[in-house]
Amino acid sequence: xxxxxxxxxxxxxxxxxxxxxxxxxxxxxxxxxxxxxxxxxxxxxxxxxxxxxxxxxxxxxxxxxxxxxxxxxxxxxxxxxxxxxxxxxxxxxxxxxxxxxxxxxxxxxxxxxxxxxxxxxxxxxxxxxxxxxxxxxxxxxxxxxxxxxxxxxxxxxxxxxxxxxxxxxxxxxxxxxxxxxxxxxxxxxxxxxxxxxxxxxxxxxxxxxxxxxxxxxxxxxxxxxxx
Amino acid sequence: xxxxxxxxxxxxxxxxxxxxxxxxxxxxxxxxxxxxxxxxxxxxxxxxxxxxxxxxxxxxxxxxxxxxxxxxxxxxxxxxxxxxxxxxxxxxxxxxxxxxxxxxxxxxxxxxxxxxxxxxxxxxxxxxxxxxxxxxxxxxxxxxxxxxxxxxxxxxxxxxxxxxxxxxxxxxxxxxxxxxxxxxxxxxxxxxxxxxxxxxxxxxxxxxxxxxxxxxxxxxxxxxxxxxxxxxxxxxxxxxxxxxxxxxxx
Numbered sequence: 001x002x003x004x005x006x007x008x009x010x011x012x013x014x015x016x017x018x019x020x021x022x023x024x025x026x027x028x029x030x031x032x033x034x035x036x037x038x039x040x041x042x043x044x045x046x047x048x049x050x051x052x053x054x055x056x057x058x059x060x061x062x063x064x065x066x067x068x069x070x071x072x073x074x075x076x077x078x079x080x081x082x083x084x085x086x087x088x089x090x091x092x093x094x095x096x097x098x099x100x101x102x103x104x105x106x107x108x109x110x111x112x113x114x115x116x117x118x119x120x121x122x123x124x125x126x127x128x129x130x131x132x133x134x135x136x137x138x139x140x141x142x143x144x145x146x147x148x149x150x151x152x153x154x155x156x157x158x159x160x161x162x163x164x165x166x167x168x169x170x171x172x173x174x175x176x177x178x179x180x181x182x183x184x185x186x187x188x189x190x191x192x193x194x195x196x197x198x199x200x201x202x203x204x205x206x207x208x209x210x211x212x213x214x215x216x217x218x219x220x221x222x223x224x225x226x227x
Numbered sequence: 228x229x230x231x232x233x234x235x236x237x238x239x240x241x242x243x244x245x246x247x248x249x250x251x252x253x254x255x256x257x258x259x260x261x262x263x264x265x266x267x268x269x270x271x272x273x274x275x276x277x278x279x280x281x282x283x284x285x286x287x288x289x290x291x292x293x294x295x296x297x298x299x300x301x302x303x304x305x306x307x308x309x310x311x312x313x314x315x316x317x318x319x320x321x322x323x324x325x326x327x328x329x330x331x332x333x334x335x336x337x338x339x340x341x342x343x344x345x346x347x348x349x350x351x352x353x354x355x356x357x358x359x360x361x362x363x364x365x366x367x368x369x370x371x372x373x374x375x376x377x378x379x380x381x382x383x384x385x386x387x388x389x390x391x392x393x394x395x396x397x398x399x400x401x402x403x404x405x406x407x408x409x410x411x412x413x414x415x416x417x418x419x420x421x422x423x424x425x426x427x428x429x430x431x432x433x434x435x436x437x438x439x440x441x442x443x444x445x446x447x448x449x450x451x452x453x454x455x456x457x458x459x460x461x462x463x464x465x466x467x468x469x470x471x472x473x474x475x476x477x
Contacts (some may be wrong), residue, residue, distance in 0.1 A: 153388075153392060157372065157385045157388060157389060158372075158375070158385075160376070160381065161375055161376065167371055167372065167375055170364070170367065170368050170371055171368045171371075171372060171389060173364075174361045174364040174365050174368065174400075175365075175392070175393070175396050175400075177361055177400055177403070177404070178396070178399045178400055178403035178404075181403045181404065181406075181407045182403060185407070206399070213395065217388055217391070217392050220309065220388050221385065221388050224381055224384040224385055224388065225381070225385070227381060
């Protein structure tokens, strides 16, 4: 196979993912509703004072983003596994790593990007001071691809188990901790009026590293699961 | 080298090899630990500031060091299992992970017991403690994944991939947590040129570390033997071994 047909394969795969998502809109919308619901719970639980909410807002939004990414992650490969298209991907002459990267990309476009777009609204609800908004969006823009790639690894590992949910969060949440640390540190330092570029560059570095290595792990995991 | 290593890809050969090592490992581990801990707890001088309570270092430091060392060992086994498809390496993941998890837990527990008199708190969200806690979660994740599959081979391979993903992440987690917050003192004995302890303290500490290494090796050897037996239960050599043991008992 030459390069052009690889490209058409990737495009076809992503188009199919979008078509499936369009036909089952609730799958993409429910995690976003979950984010809004949980964000709503915090002012009710800790009280609506500006100082407290503004202080915890970056952490809350990021933790909610992690949980939302776990919520949808089980479905990432489940349907493909059940209807056999995952097996076809393994059998296809295109490298499985490339197809894994395509799956990760379409997953990010369907779950990560909407979250980035929704985040200013969450920041408004949680009364995050305006100085932090841009940094929050940038951290989410850099961080959500990492979330998609890592959840893809976890989902590929547990796809052949009927009941991956709790196990998946046990596997993935420890690996998300560096992301959480750098993202919240970036937002905090821009709230203090300091430049956040250092943390943002770290996040960008993690993103490049993850997107380079994760497809290899996803491909290996799919091969193990499909068998 | 391959010709020499190849027989040990088979369960039976490695079972007997490990069986030959086990008594030596156990005896030397007991001996060295007895010397190290006895020396550390009884004969080493008390600290000028912390008094006798610093003596928990003789357990805390070796377990913390080995908790990371065993993870590396597990990751190497995982790599071998994935690349060369050697089943003994797959089983050794199941043998190593619980030992590593327990070592991590011991280091957390002794750290908490040490922190209470020295820092006045059982738990602080400090860099080293947090990264150690995360290491414990990683071990538990590998174990959970290994045992989650009804087909053992799939579980072992999935756990290998996870262990390798974890090994890429451990340095990242370690340093990120380190920059995030720190209360724990810096490393005492990695500066081999001039340890920041007197020799009466660091020599027993080294003995303890060596003893913990031997003990860890002995536990892993024994667990691997059990895992080999459990996995090869349907093979004739295991049945012969078990029947033979029964005949001897009677």
